[in-house]
Amino acid sequence: MIRVENLTKYYGKRLAVDNISFNVGKGEIVGFLGPNGAGKTTTMRILTGFLAPTRGNVWVADYDMSQHSLEARQHIGYFPEAMPLYSDMTVRSYLDFSSKLRGLDKNRIKNRIEEVVDICHLEEYVDVLIGKLSKGFRQRVGVAQAIIHEPEVLILDEPTIGIDPIQVAMTRQLIKELGKERTVLLSTHILPEVSMTCERVIIINEGRIIAEDRIENLSSLVSGSKRIRVEVEGPAEKVAERLRQIKGVLQVSYEDSHYIVECPAGQDFRGKITQTIVQGGWTLLSLESIEMSLEDIFLKLTTEEEASQ
Amino acid sequence: MRNTTTIALREFKSYLASPMAYVVTGIFLALTGFLFSINSVTYYETSIRGLWQTWGIILLLLISSVLTMRLLAEERKMGTLELLLTAPVRDSEVIIGKFLGSLGILTAMLALTFYYPILLMWFGDPDWGPIATGYLGLFLVGCTALAVGLFASSLTSNQIVAAVVTGGILFALWFVGMLADLLPEALGEVASYLSLSTYIPDFMRGVVDTRGIIYYLSTTVLFLFLAIRSLASSRWS
Numbered sequence: 376m377i378r379v380e381n382l383t384k385y386y387g388k389r390l391a392v393d394n395i396s397f398n399v400g401k402g403e404i405v406g407f408l409g410p411n412g413a414g415k416t417t418t419m420r421i422l423t424g425f426l427a428p429t430r431g432n433v434w435v436a437d438y439d440m441s442q443h444s445l446e447a448r449q450h451i452g453y454f455p456e457a458m459p460l461y462s463d464m465t466v467r468s469y470l471d472f473s474s475k476l477r478g479l480d481k482n483r484i485k486n487r488i489e490e491v492v493d494i495c496h497l498e499e500y501v502d503v504l505i506g507k508l509s510k511g512f513r514q515r516v517g518v519a520q521a522i523i524h525e526p527e528v529l530i531l532d533e534p535t536i537g538i539d540p541i542q543v544a545m546t547r548q549l550i551k552e553l554g555k556e557r558t559v560l561l562s563t564h565i566l567p568e569v570s571m572t573c574e575r576v577i578i579i580n581e582g583r584i585i586a587e588d589r590i591e592n593l594s595s596l597v598s599g600s601k602r603i604r605v606e607v608e609g610p611a612e613k614v615a616e617r618l619r620q621i622k623g624v625l626q627v628s629y630e631d632s633h634y635i636v637e638c639p640a641g642q643d644f645r646g647k648i649t650q651t652i653v654q655g656g657w658t659l660l661s662l663e664s665i666e667m668s669l670e671d672i673f674l675k676l677t678t679e680e681e682a683s684q
Numbered sequence: 685m686r687n688t689t690t691i692a693l694r695e696f697k698s699y700l701a702s703p704m705a706y707v708v709t710g711i712f713l714a715l716t717g718f719l720f721s722i723n724s725v726t727y728y729e730t731s732i733r734g735l736w737q738t739w740g741i742i743l744l745l746l747i748s749s750v751l752t753m754r755l756l757a758e759e760r761k762m763g764t765l766e767l768l769l770t771a772p773v774r775d776s777e778v779i780i781g782k783f784l785g786s787l788g789i790l791t792a793m794l795a796l797t798f799y800y801p802i803l804l805m806w807f808g809d810p811d812w813g814p815i816a817t818g819y820l821g822l823f824l825v826g827c828t829a830l831a832v833g834l835f836a837s838s839l840t841s842n843q844i845v846a847a848v849v850t851g852g853i854l855f856a857l858w859f860v861g862m863l864a865d866l867l868p869e870a871l872g873e874v875a876s877y878l879s880l881s882t883y884i885p886d887f888m889r890g891v892v893d894t895r896g897i898i899y900y901l902s903t904t905v906l907f908l909f910l911a912i913r914s915l916a917s918s919r920w921s
Contacts, residue, residue: 425766462762463701476687478772
């Protein structure tokens with residue numbers, strides 16, 4: 376649905392996006408993660424046709440953005456970073472305006488406005504001037520205009536910035552709902568947001584993609600190993616010794632009355648560990664694999680990046 | 685075409701929703717009313733020529749630069765341009781829509797001045813021919829002025845800069861005619877042909893000069909075209 380090939384963008388001499396390529400398949404929700412100034416907004420502006428790339432190609436909804444921008448834009452719902460809106464229009468007239476520009480059929484416009492107003496909980500505000508709305512409600516109007524023409528592709532640039540926690544939760548829920556039928560590319564610099572809403576994540580830093588994988592695979596991608604925390608009632612030295620003897624185990628360490636067993640990613644060692652401990656005649660109190668949090672991954676990736684430079 | 689209409693209507697309503705249009709219209713009517721009274725009382729002439737020939741046109745140019753300054757500069761500053769340019773709308777539709785929206789307001793303002801000729805009819809027997817062609821001339825000058833203004837507004841995100849640039853271009857086009865007598869004959873003719881002011885007296889006298897119509901329409905098209913190019917080039921920044 377979204378295809379980016381060797382995309383590069385310079386602003387004058389400043390390099391904002393450096394030769395990135397990625398795909399977003401139909402029906403996927405992909406998080407586009409990176410610190411401020413990483414090139415997320417620039418990439419999204421190129422995807423929506425607001426900016427032209429310096430080099431590289433972009434396809435959205437199977438249309439080449441450089442050749443068939445109008446057709447591609449027809450299929451995109453876009454929520455720009457700061458959600459700029461005409462403050463002198465009412466919510467209804469603004470939605471009417473945007474659905475007309477998106478080529479919605481006259482007879483459908485009224486129904487669709489009612490539907491999106493309902494989805495975004497704007498019922499009480501349809502006839503209020505946008506300039507008089509609070510940030511949270513303006514943000515909902517932004518979502519409403521992005522989905523009013525039922526686009527196949529949704530491009531959302533930091534949709535949860537600057538709104539209160541309840542609305543943030545609502546927005547995330549809404550994005551998840553929308554992602555059931557649509558392709559969503561969601562940019563954010565809030566890590567939990569990605570793990571909460573997305574299936575896959577693309578991490579970008581200083582204009583380059585530094586990691587790209589399904590959320591659950593990311594931790595192994597970073598360390599190349601998986602860690603299991605084991606709590607055992609028994610003599611520390613002996614237990615550690617026996618754990619080290621398990622075939623394939625890379626390292627065992629003991630900290631805070633827990634053993635941390637490091638083993639190669641992609642294999643499940645939990646069974647072997649349980650067996651070893653039971654055979655030793657000790658009591659297994661708990662056993663869990665430690666997932667690296669996105670924060671860990673993110674920090675690790677961005678610092679690795681710097682170290683390698 | 686549908687997109688153009690949608691954008692034109694939004695622009696037109698946006699004028700009506702802002703106090704600016706009312707202030708401008710009020711001042712425009714007050715000043716033209718003053719000029720009209722002075723001319724009628726001084727020259728006992730039942731025509732609108734004296735009103736529009738010089739000062740009226742200058743007012744029209746100033747008002748056009750005020751009306752158009754926000755059209756793109758404000759959208760750029762507020763960021764709303766981003767949603768407009770990512771909607772499935774051609775750049776030309778954006779420009780022409782905005783042009784028509786502002787032309788709608790200017791036409792309405794000119795229509796409000798119809799009460800001067802109606803007053804003339806009340807007190808005398810005006811010649812309707814020159815009045816009609818005079819208004820046609822004003823409308824055409826207005827088209828050029830608005831197109832120049834829209835172009836200037838496409839260059840910047842600062843409305844004041846847009847208005848000043850518009851005024852600069854329009855008055856340069858106005859003054860270039862003054863060079864006609866100073867320059868060698870051939871060049872002088874070119875200068876006078878290029879001038880915004882050359883064709884106005886004919887329209888006010890009741891003469892519809894094709895050259896004038898062509899001049900105003902082609903400058904309008906030229907500046908609208910430049911505005912479209914300027915808008916398109918902003919994608920390449």
